Amino acid sequence: MNIEEISNDKVDHRMSQAHPKTRVFITHGGSHGVYEGICNAVPMVLMPLFGDQMDNAKRVESRGAGLTLNILEMTSKDISTALKAVINDKKSEFEAIVNASGEHGIVVFSLGSMVSEIPMKKATEIADALGSVPQTVLWRYTREVPPNLPKNVKLVKWLPQHDLLAHPKTRAFITHGGSHGVYEGICNAVPMVLMPLFGDQMDNAKRVESRGAGLTLNILEMTSKDISTALKAVIND
Structure with missing residues (x-):
């Protein structure tokens, strides 16, 4: 036919x-x-x-x-x-990264497609925090590369969020708190660090934290230490 x-x-x-x-x-x-x-x-x-x-x-x-x-x-x-x-060639690339993460596993980090820009000062603080954990971090990020990007962080323009959150090696999910991402995190029992920006994300973050499924940070006020502390807490606790 x-x-x-x-x-x-x-x-x-x-x-x-x-x-x-x-x-x-x-x-x-x-x-x-x-x-x-x-x-x-x-x-x-x-x-x-x-x-x-x-x-x-x-x-x-x-x-x-x-x-x-x-x-x-x-x-x-x-x-x-x-x-x-x-298609598969991209998924194979992610599969190789996940497999190479060893016993520590990975952290998935995405603030959604509507966040096109993060000030370099804030991106630098985030990068510094991500380097404080032994996990490999897959960060969906499309802007200028932070000068202090640690070796354990992989910057990608796109990532198969659904598949990664379902993977047994995923240790944490850093998210803006959109409804779909929160739902996937909960369904796959992946603890979250939430950085809500607007809309229903604030309420979503409160609900996640109230049920012990994650911790919320104020994206405008958070420091590198705040991010590192929250990330270690949801991974290790």
């Missing part, structure tokens, strides 16, 4: 995404498709068009479950790069 013979109503998304040979899902970001992709741990390349698809795409990207392209501006190279980034 060629592509001309396949219409939308003949494609069973649930069957195709649940198949173990499915490597990626290119989607417009509709709620049902996104839900199926996440439930089946299939990384996505999203090309949102209108309505809630834009917000869905942001949420998917913020949790490390896919990458978003602007369908009006994207080029062939953009599509190819995004596809290669979310």
Whole structure:
């Protein structure tokens, strides 16, 4: 059967995404498709068009479950790069990092896709704190590299958050406290250090801390020592 013979109503998304040979899902970001992709741990390349698809795409990207392209501006190279980034070659890279972490395991660090900039002074303080733990830290960070970046920290522009949080070597999750990330952290029993920024993140952080699943820091006031202390506490306690 060629592509001309396949219409939308003949494609069973649930069957195709649940198949173990499915490597990626290119989607417009509709709620049902996104839900199926996440439930089946299939990384996505999203090309949102209108309505809630834009917000869905942001949420998917913020949790490390896919990458978003602007369908009006994207080029062939953009599509190819995004596809290669979310398919197995990228996952194999992360798998190698996790395996090399030894008995100490890893820390997953992501403040979501909506945080495009961290002041260098703050990034330097964070980097200093991350170097105080023996774990390998996977930090989703896209800005200028902090000059004091420690050897145990790997900077990445994208990470498969869902898969990493489910990995038995994951020791802690540093997050902004978005609902989806918090849900994944709790479901996978990964303790959290929360740095809420806005919206419902503040309430999410309070709920996580009240149930003993993590510690909250004020991202504007926290020091390197504060971060280090909180991270060591959730890993070791």
